[in-house]
Amino acid sequence: MKIPPVKGTRDFYPAEMTVRNWIIDGWKKVSLRNGFEEYDGPIFEYLKMFQIKSGDEIVEQLFSFEDRGGRELAIRPEITPTLARMVNQQINSLPRPIKWFSVPRLFRAERPQKGRLREFFQWNIDIIGVDDVLADAEVIFCAVDYLRGVGLGGDDIVVKISSREMLAALLQTIGIAESELEGLYAVLDKRSRLPEDAFEEMLAEKLSDKDKRKKVLDLMSVETIGQIEDLLELSKAAKEAVDELKRLFKLLEVMGVSDYCVFDIGIVRGLAYYTGIVYEIYDKGSELRAIGGGGRYDDLLKQFGGPAIPATGFGIGDCVLAILLEEKGLLQKQLPGRKLDYFVACVDESYKDAAVKLTMKLRSAGLAANFSYKAAKLGKQLKQASEQNAGKCIIIGEEYEENKLVVKDMASGEQELIDCDKFFAEFKS
Numbered sequence: 001m002k003i004p005p006v007k008g009t010r011d012f013y014p015a016e017m018t019v020r021n022w023i024i025d026g027w028k029k030v031s032l033r034n035g036f037e038e039y040d041g042p043i044f045e046y047l048k049m050f051q052i053k054s055g056d057e058i059v060e061q062l063f064s065f066e067d068r069g070g071r072e073l074a075i076r077p078e079i080t081p082t083l084a085r086m087v088n089q090q091i092n093s094l095p096r097p098i099k100w101f102s103v104p105r106l107f108r109a110e111r112p113q114k115g116r117l118r119e120f121f122q123w124n125i126d127i128i129g130v131d132d133v134l135a136d137a138e139v140i141f142c143a144v145d146y147l148r149g150v151g152l153g154g155d156d157i158v159v160k161i162s163s164r165e166m167l168a169a170l171l172q173t174i175g176i177a178e179s180e181l182e183g184l185y186a187v188l189d190k191r192s193r194l195p196e197d198a199f200e201e202m203l204a205e206k207l208s209d210k211d212k213r214k215k216v217l218d219l220m221s222v223e224t225i226g227q228i229e230d231l232l233e234l235s236k237a238a239k240e241a242v243d244e245l246k247r248l249f250k251l252l253e254v255m256g257v258s259d260y261c262v263f264d265i266g267i268v269r270g271l272a273y274y275t276g277i278v279y280e281i282y283d284k285g286s287e288l289r290a291i292g293g294g295g296r297y298d299d300l301l302k303q304f305g306g307p308a309i310p311a312t313g314f315g316i317g318d319c320v321l322a323i324l325l326e327e328k329g330l331l332q333k334q335l336p337g338r339k340l341d342y343f344v345a346c347v348d349e350s351y352k353d354a355a356v357k358l359t360m361k362l363r364s365a366g367l368a369a370n371f372s373y374k375a376a377k378l379g380k381q382l383k384q385a386s387e388q389n390a391g392k393c394i395i396i397g398e399e400y401e402e403n404k405l406v407v408k409d410m411a412s413g414e415q416e417l418i419d420c421d422k423f424f425a426e427f428k429s
């Protein structure tokens, strides 16, 4: 009986593993150079942790189970709640601001589709303890820093930015009650993914007043911050949020990433815990699902039983990113090429032990080396060496009796006869 892989999961054969490692290494490098420290948490948590503030969409997609002790657990669909829990746990001893990153493997029982699977990796960058919009600008910079580094320019991707605080104030100005906001965000977040009539139907379910609905739709159609100011008289709260957004765009300019960033009032975010600046990253033209998204979540630590500490951060998944890099022809050429420093071949079975001994010596000296299990014809072994991307091939034959090695450069094809002692002395130095 052949057992297929589970729907929405991936098998990482070595070729896929190279891509995954290259993406994750890049995320880690960028995090470290931007001053972030790595953390991780458990793969499963108490179910209720994800029910507190992640929002209905994520809760519906949870893989949950009961353990033998009758505890209700869930496999993590995101790491932000774990981060909030961990920070709260050591809040008095952690030096602030906290700048942490993580690359968790996450699980969501979504309908698998292009760029959305049931198991994926997600790069998380979060700053806790800074309420200045400078921290939001810094995390957006980190995302662009990575994406720009892998060759995606302002013509390829866009960071669409808005503010939930501003939207809340504007919606309240047009008569939406505070208690209705969270439900409305969930609908507005789906707008770009739904046909117009389906969206309007969903909106009508949440908002029965036709006049208010029209006002909401008018508001959600504005294209610039200026147009909001023309459409509505801004309340004090709305004005403050608009000023904060303007400052964010100014900072992004100072940081040199404004050519990637646009204002988009349609960005609301699906997760319930966001409180301020929110953003999502898309391919230009939005052919694919979001590459990443994030924002400010100033109340989450408090909702998890800790003190009120401001926080901001994002998550970028590996799926859409890999599709986009592949489509743009940026993936294959950036993957690490050569794998082996040396391949050790032997001309016949009698030199096999010598080949094994030499290979192990090379490995112990920190070099990547391999040998052939069978003393096949030399041509076949050289083929293996080139398939394994060896930089050099050492051929062990009768010269070895005189303490000499034949070293072949696989790229140029040139061969050298080197004294064994000299060879080892050279790479030791």
Ligand code: HAM
Binding pocket: 077, 078, 079, 080, 108, 110, 115, 116, 117, 118, 119, 120, 122, 124, 125, 126, 271, 290, 291, 292, 293, 294, 295, 312, 313, 314, 315, 316, 317, 318, 319, 320
């Ligand atoms: P999110 O928008 O749910 O945010 O996910 C962020 C990114 O993770 C998405 O844009 C996408 O790239 C990737 N992603 C999400 N679901 C899937 C899936 N089923 N398959 C493949 N990739 C997926 C969060 O998770 C927030 N916790 C991010 C955050 C960190 N906010 C503040 N700090």
